Amino acid sequence: xxxxxxxxxxxxxxxxxxxxxxxxxxxxxxxxxxxxxxxxxxxxxxxxxxxxxxxxxxxxxxxxxxxxxxxxxxxxxxxxxxxxxxxxxxxxxxxxxxxxxxxxxxxxxxxxxxxxxxxxxxxxxxxxxxxxxxxxxxxxxxxxxxxxxxxxxxxxxxxxxxxxxxxxxxxxxxxxxxxxxxxxxxxxxxxxxxxxxxxxxxxxxxxxxxxxxxxxxxxxxxxxxxxxxxxxxxxxxxxxxxxxxxxxxxxxxxxxxxxxxxxxxxxxx
Amino acid sequence: xxxxxxxxxxxxxxxxxxxxxxxxxxxxxxxxxxxxxxxxxxxxxxxxxxxxxxxxxxxxxxxxxxxxxxxxxxxxxxxxxxxxxxxxxxxxxxxxxxxxxxxxxxxxxxxxxxxxxxxxxxxxxxxxxxxxxxxxxxxxxxxxxxxxxxxxxxxxxxxxxxxxxxxxxxxxxxxxxxxxxxxxxxxxxxxxxxxxxxxxxxxxxxxxxxxxxxxxxxxxxxxxxxxxxxxxxxxxxxxxxxxxxxxxxxxxxxxxxxxxxxxxxxxxxxxxxxxxxxxxxxxxxxxxxxxxxxxx
Numbered sequence: 001x002x003x004x005x006x007x008x009x010x011x012x013x014x015x016x017x018x019x020x021x022x023x024x025x026x027x028x029x030x031x032x033x034x035x036x037x038x039x040x041x042x043x044x045x046x047x048x049x050x051x052x053x054x055x056x057x058x059x060x061x062x063x064x065x066x067x068x069x070x071x072x073x074x075x076x077x078x079x080x081x082x083x084x085x086x087x088x089x090x091x092x093x094x095x096x097x098x099x100x101x102x103x104x105x106x107x108x109x110x111x112x113x114x115x116x117x118x119x120x121x122x123x124x125x126x127x128x129x130x131x132x133x134x135x136x137x138x139x140x141x142x143x144x145x146x147x148x149x150x151x152x153x154x155x156x157x158x159x160x161x162x163x164x165x166x167x168x169x170x171x172x173x174x175x176x177x178x179x180x181x182x183x184x185x186x187x188x189x190x191x192x193x194x195x196x197x198x199x200x201x202x203x204x205x206x207x208x209x210x211x212x213x214x215x216x217x218x219x220x221x222x223x224x225x226x227x228x229x230x231x232x233x234x235x236x237x238x239x240x241x242x243x244x245x246x247x248x249x250x251x252x253x254x255x256x257x258x259x260x261x262x263x264x265x266x267x268x269x
Numbered sequence: 270x271x272x273x274x275x276x277x278x279x280x281x282x283x284x285x286x287x288x289x290x291x292x293x294x295x296x297x298x299x300x301x302x303x304x305x306x307x308x309x310x311x312x313x314x315x316x317x318x319x320x321x322x323x324x325x326x327x328x329x330x331x332x333x334x335x336x337x338x339x340x341x342x343x344x345x346x347x348x349x350x351x352x353x354x355x356x357x358x359x360x361x362x363x364x365x366x367x368x369x370x371x372x373x374x375x376x377x378x379x380x381x382x383x384x385x386x387x388x389x390x391x392x393x394x395x396x397x398x399x400x401x402x403x404x405x406x407x408x409x410x411x412x413x414x415x416x417x418x419x420x421x422x423x424x425x426x427x428x429x430x431x432x433x434x435x436x437x438x439x440x441x442x443x444x445x446x447x448x449x450x451x452x453x454x455x456x457x458x459x460x461x462x463x464x465x466x467x468x469x470x471x472x473x474x475x476x477x478x479x480x481x482x483x484x485x486x487x488x489x490x491x492x493x494x495x496x497x498x499x500x501x502x503x504x505x506x507x508x509x510x511x512x513x514x515x516x517x518x519x520x521x522x523x524x525x526x527x528x529x530x531x532x533x534x535x536x537x538x539x540x541x542x543x544x545x546x547x548x549x550x551x552x553x554x555x556x557x558x559x560x561x562x563x564x565x
Binding site for chain 2: 021051108110112206212218220231232
C-alpha cells in the first residue's frame, strides 16, 4: 500500500501508510497526519485514496501546498512526489509492486459505471493507442504440416514444433522479472534411429517431442532457460541416464534426453 | 418458481436420477485449474471453483481496495457453487422452468449469479472496508451435451475445437465497446491503455445483467475460463497453441499457461480453469436410458 514519509530538514520524522479512503493533514489534533507547526493550517489538505490512486487536495490553506516545488490545488499523486507544507515535506511512495511497474496501477481492473460514464465509449475522448506494427503470426497449420512432413518415417517419434508466435512487444519487452537474462537459443539433435542427425532449433516457447499416445514430453523456453516436462505416457523421459519425475527439469548444455526409445542431445547454439 | 406438486415429485425421484446423472457427468468431464497472484501483486484477488460432478466451473476476478477484491470474488464463487449444488439436488438442468420458459440450467445460473450479486452488494453497503468492491465473473454449466456460459465483465471463456481456438465470450469493457463501435481495431486494442475498464461487474449495483449463451459441447472440446491476467499477458495464438500441444496433460497445460503469463511479466493475478469433454454426456431421458445411466 502507498505511504507518506514525513520529514523536516532532511530528517525523517514519521511514516504514514495510506490505509484510509480519506487522510487529512493539518495542525489540529483530529487530523490523521498532524503537523504541529504554525505555518500549517488547522485543516490544511486531504489525500483521497481510491484503490491504488491517491489524490491530494489543498483545503484552502493559508500558506498553500506545494508538490515538487509547484503550488497545487488538486493533484494526482505519483510515486516519489514530494508534498511541501511550510518547512515539512511529505514524500509519497506508491505501492511497492505498483512502483516497480509504473503501468500496473493503470491495469487494475475498475468498473466504468454506465450511468456515470454517460454513453460509455462515445463519451470517452477517442485516443486510439498507437499501433506499433506487430510481427504477423503465421498460421499454425502451415508450420505443423511442415514439421510433420519432415518426420513421417514410420515408427519414428514425431518431432512437432508447435507454432507459438513470439510474444508481442507490448507484453514482453519492458518486464524481465528479476532481471533474468534472455537465454541463448538452443537446439536438439536426434542421435539414434532413422532420424539420426536431424536437428531442431528450440526457438519457440514450447516444443513437444515424442509420439502422441505413447510418450510425449515438452521443452519450454523460459527467461531462466530451457526446461523439459513429461506430458503423457506411462514412462517418463530419461535425462543423462536418470529417469525424470513429473516436475519440470532444467536442461544443461549437452544433456542427453531419451524419449520413446530415441536418444537426443540438447545443446546451446 | 416450481409448483409444489412438481417440486415434490422432483424430490422423491432425485436420489436415483441424480446419482445416474452425476456419475456420467463426472466421467465425461476432466477439469484442471491453476491460480497464482502473479509476479507483481502481493495477493490473489481471483477466485475459482470447479466441480466435474455438477459440471460447474466458476472464475471470478475481484476488485476493490486492500482485500475487498478477494472478498468479492470469494463470495461470488462460494455462493454460486453452493447454491448450484443445492439446486441440482432437486432440479435437472435440461428440464424447462415453467415460469421463465428457459431450461433450468440457464435459470439456475442467472438466479445464483443474482444471489451472489445481492450478497456482495449488501456486504459492500454495510461494511465500509468493503465499499465499492465488485468482481467480474465467468461461469460455465455443462449438461446434456451443451455448455451454458454466463459472464460479467472481462473474464473470458475460450474453446479449442479441432485445433481452432476461439473466444466465446465478449468482454463487457470500454475497449470492447470501442472495438464494436469501430473506433479502434482489435489490433490497436492490444496496445490500448484502457484495458482495465469494465462496464459491468458483479456486486456494484443492486441488480446485475449477466450475459448468457449456450453452446453445443463435443467430445474432444477443451474449454478455458480465464481472468484477464492471462489474456493481457499472453497472446491468444500462444494460449491456443499451448493448449493444443499440451492437451494430453490438462493439469500441465493449466500450469504452463500461468507460467507463461508470469514469464511475460505477470502484472496481474492469473487464473485458469480447463474443462475437457471426454465423451458424450446426453442426459438420460427415457426410463431405460436412465437405468443404464446408473451403471455407467
